Amino acid sequence: MLLEIENMTVAYGRIEALHGISLTVGEGEIVSLIGANGAGKTTTMRAISGIRPLAGGSIRFEGEDISKLRADRRVVQGIAQSPEGRGCFPGMTVVENLEMGAYTRRDKAGITADMNRVYGLFPRLAERKKQVAGTMSGGEQQMLAVGRALMARPKLLLLDEPSMGLAPMLIQQIFDIIVEINQQGVTVLLVEQNAQQALSRSHRAYVLETGRIVKSGTGQELLNDSSIKDAYLGVA
Template sequence: MLEVEGVSVYYGRIRAIREMSFTVNEGEVVALIGANGAGKTTTMRTISGLLNCAGGKIKFAGEDITKMKAHLRVVQGISQAPEGRGIFPGMTVRENLDMGTFGRKDRSGVSKDLDRVFDLFPRLKEREKQLGGTMSGGEQQMLAIGRALMSSPKLLLLDEPSMGLAPQFIRQIFKIIREINNQGTTVLMVEQNANQALAGAHRAFVLETGQITHSGTGKELLANPSVKEAYLGVG
């Protein structure tokens, strides 16, 4: 579904991503893990079109989207729940979700996806008229994911979905991510909680200073001694 081929990205003169290549297959949950500054969020912003490639190609469903504008990538089927959630605090839950329908013309499909989001996140249904900015961090993360789902994506990008959340919310969020995938949505996830990310991923990649240093199934990387020592707190 997604092919990242030799992609490099610069911030000014600093090369943040170095000739990175990886794939995401339809139906997978793929995780990118790594320390702060490794290039995880840069990778996600590049895939979604918010940053430009200095080299390499990005293909989605066989089509070269390297130079495609970000809003057109959403229409093509790529949607992101960004790091820090990025909800609209002065809008209600329902208004935030409606913002996720940008570019859609199938109104019956919108109604169906709203029902899906409320089934996945009953708390959002309960707080449909509440302002987003008055919700807890966990609730705002649910709202960010729900808004991304309202574009009916083929590929859902999740950037640090567990950041700043209480343990009970973290477990709940990862359970919902598995359910979203079981319903047929492919997921690419950046996550600092390496244990949870690898446990729930079909495949995973480790990023260090803008390069992939390890790859394998989630189980393989959970058992990899160097990954365990660096990211899982196991020496």
């Protein structure tokens, strides 16, 4: 397994946000984590990327325990995140934001090749290379956030709510691009409130409720699960 989380607990002060969750992500998979607001999805992502410390349990990446590894070292190991809310550098151009994604790298030819790859995935960014990120639309900033994460050349790409606030047509486009990124060899862990889009493209998925994993299965199994349909898909 590429990523193995075992009995992970995360707390904010005295309040426990995650209650001993366990999940795995295999190499080459798209795995989704779905759940309502406040379920602990973003906390899970922050713990994996090293932004939130663990109160208990462990995180293993490529067989190595990274539970106490600094966030910047996890990027070097091959974990990159496109955060909730995009987090683009508003005063920097598209090119400068993408360059920030490659800050741990020194291979100039590889960086140039990856930048061209990002422009291939997101032609809109190629058209706006010199545009300052803060003046771009929400959809364009989302593309930039994903592109910036890809510039780290990750083995595991963490995507936190990539469809949030986007128009329906753009949501479809973003998810199609996520599949394309995966087909290019990048493993994806996806946190998403749009359960229909996420599950229909995921190899496997987990359902998180109030800091606990309550269900798991293939994307198709959860799409067909009546309790999931009722709770997250808006159909009986």
